[in-house]
Amino acid sequence: MSSARFIPWAEKYRPRRIQDVVGNEEAKKEYVAWLNSWIRGKPSHKAVLLYGPPGCGKTSIVYATASEYNWELIEINASDVRSREAIQSRVFPAIQTGSIYGYSGKIILIDEVDGVWTREDVGGMDAIIELISKSRYPVVLTANDPWDPKLKDLREACKLIEFKKIGKRDVIRVLEDICSREGVHCDRDVLSAIADNAKGDLRAAINDLQTIAMGRKTISLADLQILGERAEQENMFEVVRTVLTAKTPEQALSVTRLPSLDYEMLIQWLSENIVAQYTPSYRAIADAYDALSMADIYLSRMKREQIWALLPYALELMTAGVASARERPPFKFVKYSFPEKLRILSRIKTKREKFVEATRNAARLLHVSTSTFRTEFLPYIRLINSYNPEQARRILASLGINEETAKYILET
Numbered sequence: 001m002s003s004a005r006f007i008p009w010a011e012k013y014r015p016r017r018i019q020d021v022v023g024n025e026e027a028k029k030e031y032v033a034w035l036n037s038w039i040r041g042k043p044s045h046k047a048v049l050l051y052g053p054p055g056c057g058k059t060s061i062v063y064a065t066a067s068e069y070n071w072e073l074i075e076i077n078a079s080d081v082r083s084r085e086a087i088q089s090r091v092f093p094a095i096q097t098g099s100i101y102g103y104s105g106k107i108i109l110i111d112e113v114d115g116v117w118t119r120e121d122v123g124g125m126d127a128i129i130e131l132i133s134k135s136r137y138p139v140v141l142t143a144n145d146p147w148d149p150k151l152k153d154l155r156e157a158c159k160l161i162e163f164k165k166i167g168k169r170d171v172i173r174v175l176e177d178i179c180s181r182e183g184v185h186c187d188r189d190v191l192s193a194i195a196d197n198a199k200g201d202l203r204a205a206i207n208d209l210q211t212i213a214m215g216r217k218t219i220s221l222a223d224l225q226i227l228g229e230r231a232e233q234e235n236m237f238e239v240v241r242t243v244l245t246a247k248t249p250e251q252a253l254s255v256t257r258l259p260s261l262d263y264e265m266l267i268q269w270l271s272e273n274i275v276a277q278y279t280p281s282y283r284a285i286a287d288a289y290d291a292l293s294m295a296d297i298y299l300s301r302m303k304r305e306q307i308w309a310l311l312p313y314a315l316e317l318m319t320a321g322v323a324s325a326r327e328r329p330p331f332k333f334v335k336y337s338f339p340e341k342l343r344i345l346s347r348i349k350t351k352r353e354k355f356v357e358a359t360r361n362a363a364r365l366l367h368v369s370t371s372t373f374r375t376e377f378l379p380y381i382r383l384i385n386s387y388n389p390e391q392a393r394r395i396l397a398s399l400g401i402n403e404e405t406a407k408y409i410l411e412t
């Protein structure tokens with residue numbers, strides 16, 4: 001199987017030119033005008049903060065302008081900007097030296113600044129502000145939520161440009177273009193449904209299209225069922241993707257702040273999908289499962305002994321712990337699957353319910369706990385059943401278990 005299949009389409013089709021970045025015309029104009037003010041040598045501000053919802057083109061416009069202007073793009077990732085020392089040693093040299101041969105300028109991009117700082121980070125914010133004031137080149141920052149109190153000083157040092165969700169028509173246009181370049185035939189109704197579902201997040205729309213198109217050359221409305229199932233599980237897909245592709249432990253941890261997070265489910269989902277995302281790195285897979293199994297131990301101790309203070313540790317392990325696995329392979333697009341364990345459990349749900357009810361009744365009649373009944377009585381009844389089914393059924397009947405339920409008790 002060629003690895004090209006796994007390149008996320010959202011990356012493969014990231015706009016190369018300014019005109020390919022769709023929507024947000026005003027914001028784009030304002031941003032380009034600011035860049036041009038640098039070319040004229042009189043920048044109105046040394047930095048801009050592009051802000052807005054995910055997947056609307058904030059990072060893409062920076063890439064596109066860098067390539068059109070033939071400027072070297074210095075991208076500083078979140079972990080580089082967390083402490084003053086890191087910024088001074090790694091970033092300052094880049095903002096003060098000339099650009100390398102072949103480029104006519106330089107642009108500094110610090111992506112997703114709102115995800116960067118935590119209370120423990122020392123001086124990172126001040127260092128960024130210092131970086132902006134000393135930089136000889138335009139500095140671009142991006143954020144989803146610029147009103148985060150952490151960003152107050154940064155806001156004052158930047159020109160703010162708002163990006164909004166992408167309109168449905170533009171989303172469809174981009175999806176159509178991708179379909180034609182991928183040789184996939186897709187009805188307009190399908191694209192329209194994908195666009196509705198993505199709610200203005202173009203990255204999500206492209207990811208959905210790729211999910212549905214996997215292994216197909218024609219997509220019809222019927223195939224949208226995948227999206228229907230996905231709508232139900234949408235949160236989980238996103239949560240799993242956030243954890244397994246987090247660039248920093250904090251990003252992974254952010255899912256624990258979701259009010260609707262079902263952490264028992266999350267463990268099942270991660271357990272099902274870690275291998276797909278972290279293959280081929282055995283080390284990453286092993287580390288991730290180690291973290292997950294510790295989380296599982298904490299959770300069961302928490303429940304058994306009612307020590308609720310263990311919950312934060314379990315949550316950190318299953319998110320930041322999993323995301324901190326060593327040697328994680330570069331991000332590739334994988335289709336996440338529903339946990340097999342839950343599928344099996346739901347298939348045998350009726351059977352299990354009958355079993356639980358029957359053992360509960362029998363245990364009550366015998367004046368023992370259900371677990372004693374299961375471990376100390378049931379094996380003998382099953383043994384008797386293998387030699388003399390009639391006798392076993394008589395014993396069960398005396399315990400109030402009828403013919404039909406006896407079947408579940410004896411089989412399970």
Ligand SMILES: Nc1ncnc2c1ncn2[C@@H]1O[C@H](COP(=O)(O)OP(=O)(O)OP(=O)(O)O)[C@@H](O)[C@H]1O
Pocket residue numbers: 009010011013014015020021022023052053054055056057058059060061112142143144166174202203206
């Ligand atoms: N306006 C757009 N025009 C064309 N493609 C876009 C646009 N916005 C997003 N995309 C697609 O979605 C992908 C992600 O977009 P981008 O990284 O620019 O989002 P962002 O706004 O920076 O989001 P985030 O806040 O999550 O970083 C791009 O690689 C591209 O494929």
